[in-house]
Amino acid sequence: MRHVILFSLSIFSIFLYSCGVDEVIPNSSGGVDGMITLEEAEAQDYNLMTPGYDIQVAIREDVNADVDNILDILDERAADFLECQFMMNPDIGAQEFQIPSGDKVPPLSELRVFVVPINFECDAVDKNVCAGIYYFSADLIIIAKEGFARCGTLPLWKHEVGHRYGMAADHSNQSDFEPCIDPPDCPIDLIDIVL
Numbered sequence: 152m153r154h155v156i157l158f159s160l161s162i163f164s165i166f167l168y169s170c171g172v173d174e175v176i177p178n179s180s181g182g183v184d185g186m187i188t189l190e191e192a193e194a195q196d197y198n199l200m201t202p203g204y205d206i207q208v209a210i211r212e213d214v215n216a217d218v219d220n221i222l223d224i225l226d227e228r229a230a231d232f233l234e235c236q237f238m239m240n241p242d243i244g245a246q247e248f249q250i251p252s253g254d255k256v257p258p259l260s261e262l263r264v265f266v267v268p269i270n271f272e273c274d275a276v277d278k279n280v281c282a283g284i285y286y287f288s289a290d291l292i293i294i295a296k297e298g299f300a301r302c303g304t305l306p307l308w309k310h311e312v313g314h315r316y317g318m319a320a321d322h323s324n325q326s327d328f329e330p331c332i333d334p335p336d337c338p339i340d341l342i343d344i345v346l
């Protein structure tokens with residue numbers, strides 16, 4: 152029986168690996184919010200700003216969280232990711248930064264982040280439920296606060312920042328970004344299943 156379960160989990164992992172720009176992550180409550188399009192995200196009022204990188208943020212009114220705490224988390228984990236991934240001073244996030252591919256990534260102050268409560272329907276190419284999504288063309292991230300409830304707040308944030316700094320939309324080079332993109336509060340067994 153255990154083998155059957157492990158086999159099922161393996162299939163599940165492959166399924167998740169195959170996702171495109173979206174991340175399909177089960178929510179512990181089983182809830183999925185309605186469709187959020189890029190157009191809807193772009194129409195938000197990005198009147199909040201993180202204290203460190205000046206990331207432009209909009210938090211939907213039904214997100215149950217302390218605003219300052221959300222802003223701090225966005226900054227801190229972006230810094231953690233940059234330091235971990237590039238082994239450089241995380242101040243590189245405040246400037247245009249050339250990643251190993253040669254592409255230049257704009258400063259984080261040009262990034263817009265729309266924070267929503269839970270997993271949401273999305274208009275990704277091959278998936279219709281997301282816990283986070285990065286729109287390269289718009290330099291915009293939609294991120295669920297509890298996209299994967301058992302892994303703490305904003306579990307996919309580092310992952311989406313990873314996409315901004317060179318992780319391919321089809322995750323073909325995801326191994327180059329681990330463990331720097333892993334959710335910090337996620338139990339090991341869940342990481343094995345979902346990432």
Ligand SMILES: [Zn+2]
Nearest residue numbers: 171172173174
């Ligand atoms: Zn991804």
